[in-house]
Amino acid sequence: MATGILATDLMSVAMSTQKKAPRSLYKVIKSSHSKMGKMTLKNVIEGNDQNYVSPFFLIDEFGPMQLPKSAQFRVDAHPHAGIIPTTYLLKGNAHHRDSMGNDYQYHEGDFIQFTSGRGALHMEETGDDLYKNGGVFQGMQCWLNIPSHLKKSNPSASYLKKEDIELVISANVTIRVILGEVYGVKSPVKLLMPVIYWHISLKENTCLDLPVDPTQNAFIYLLTGSLEVSDRQEVNAGEAVLFERDGDFITIRPKQEADFLVLGGAVNNEPYVANGPFVLNNELELRQAYEDFKNGKFGNIAETNGMKRP
Numbered sequence: 001m002a003t004g005i006l007a008t009d010l011m012s013v014a015m016s017t018q019k020k021a022p023r024s025l026y027k028v029i030k031s032s033h034s035k036m037g038k039m040t041l042k043n044v045i046e047g048n049d050q051n052y053v054s055p056f057f058l059i060d061e062f063g064p065m066q067l068p069k070s071a072q073f074r075v076d077a078h079p080h081a082g083i084i085p086t087t088y089l090l091k092g093n094a095h096h097r098d099s100m101g102n103d104y105q106y107h108e109g110d111f112i113q114f115t116s117g118r119g120a121l122h123m124e125e126t127g128d129d130l131y132k133n134g135g136v137f138q139g140m141q142c143w144l145n146i147p148s149h150l151k152k153s154n155p156s157a158s159y160l161k162k163e164d165i166e167l168v169i170s171a172n173v174t175i176r177v178i179l180g181e182v183y184g185v186k187s188p189v190k191l192l193m194p195v196i197y198w199h200i201s202l203k204e205n206t207c208l209d210l211p212v213d214p215t216q217n218a219f220i221y222l223l224t225g226s227l228e229v230s231d232r233q234e235v236n237a238g239e240a241v242l243f244e245r246d247g248d249f250i251t252i253r254p255k256q257e258a259d260f261l262v263l264g265g266a267v268n269n270e271p272y273v274a275n276g277p278f279v280l281n282n283e284l285e286l287r288q289a290y291e292d293f294k295n296g297k298f299g300n301i302a303e304t305n306g307m308k309r310p
Contacts, residue, residue: 063138093127099299109162225258
C-alpha cells in the first residue's frame with residue numbers, strides 16, 4: 001500500500017523549499033490525431049524538442065475507446081533497443097509479455113516500464129478482462145531515451161500496481177508519483193536516469209506552485225479540463241506545455257477541474273539515430289541491432305507471442 005503524505009494543504013511542504021523563480025513558457029504543442037489499425041492515437045511528441053522534453057522521446061495517448069466483448073488490439077512480439085517504452089493505463093485492462101519471461105495483466109492506474117537496453121522483445125494487447133467483458137480502453141504510451149553510456153544495459157521490466165503508487169494528497173490536489181520524487185514522496189520504481197512522471201488531479205480555484213529541479217526538464221500534458229500556466233497561457237486537453245529551464249517551480253491554475261501529467265527529467269541532447277523500434281547512438285549500432293534481432297539475440301519471437309486468442 002502506498003504511503004505518501006496527507007496534508008490539509010501543501011503550504012507546509014512548499015514553504016520548506018526556497019523558491020527562486022517560476023519557469024517561463026517555451027511553447028504549447030497541440031497533439032495530432034492518427035490511427036494504428038482501428039486504434040485512435042493522439043501523437044504528442046515524436047522525437048522533437050529534445051532540449052525541452054528529454055528523456056522523453058515519444059508520447060502518444062490512445063483512446064478513450066469503448067470496446068465491445070471479444071474486441072482486441074494486439075501488437076505481436078517486436079524488438080526494441082536503446083529506449084524504455086512505458087505504458088500508463090488510464091482505463092481498461094492490457095497484457096504485456098516479454099522475452100525476459102515477464103507476463104503482466106494490468107489494469108486502470110497501473111504502470112509498465114520495459115527497459116529494452118541492448119535489445120529485447122515484447123508483445124502488447126488488450127487484456128483478458130477487457131476481451132471478455134468489453135469496456136473503455138485508454139492510456140499513455142511514452143518512450144524514454146536511454147543515455148548513450150547506458151544503452152547496452154541488461155533488459156528488464158517492472159510493473160507498478162495502482163495501489164503501490166505513492167501519493168501526495170491535499171484538499172485540492174492529488175499527485176500520483178509514478179516516477180521520480182516530489183514533495184519528499186518518491187516512487188519505488190528503479191531508473192537508469194532521473195525521470196519525473198507525475199499524474200496530478202487539481203480542483204478548480206486552486207493555484208499550485210509545483211517545485212521542479214532547475215537543471216532538469218519538466219513539461220505538462222493535459223488529459224482533461226483546462227489550465228492557465230506561467231503568464232496566464234491557456235492550455236486545453238490534448239495539449240502539451242514546454243518550459244524553459246529558467247526557474248525551480250511551475251505555476252499552474254485550473255480554469256476548471258483538471259487532470260494532467262508532469263513529465264521530464266535529465267536533459268539528453270546527445271545525437272541519436274532512430275529507426276522503427278530502435279533509438280541508438282549511430283548507424284553502426286543501428287545495423288548491429290537489426291543483425292542481433294535477426295539472429296535471435298533479443299529473444300524467441302514465438303515464446304514471447306505465446307498463445308493467441310482465436
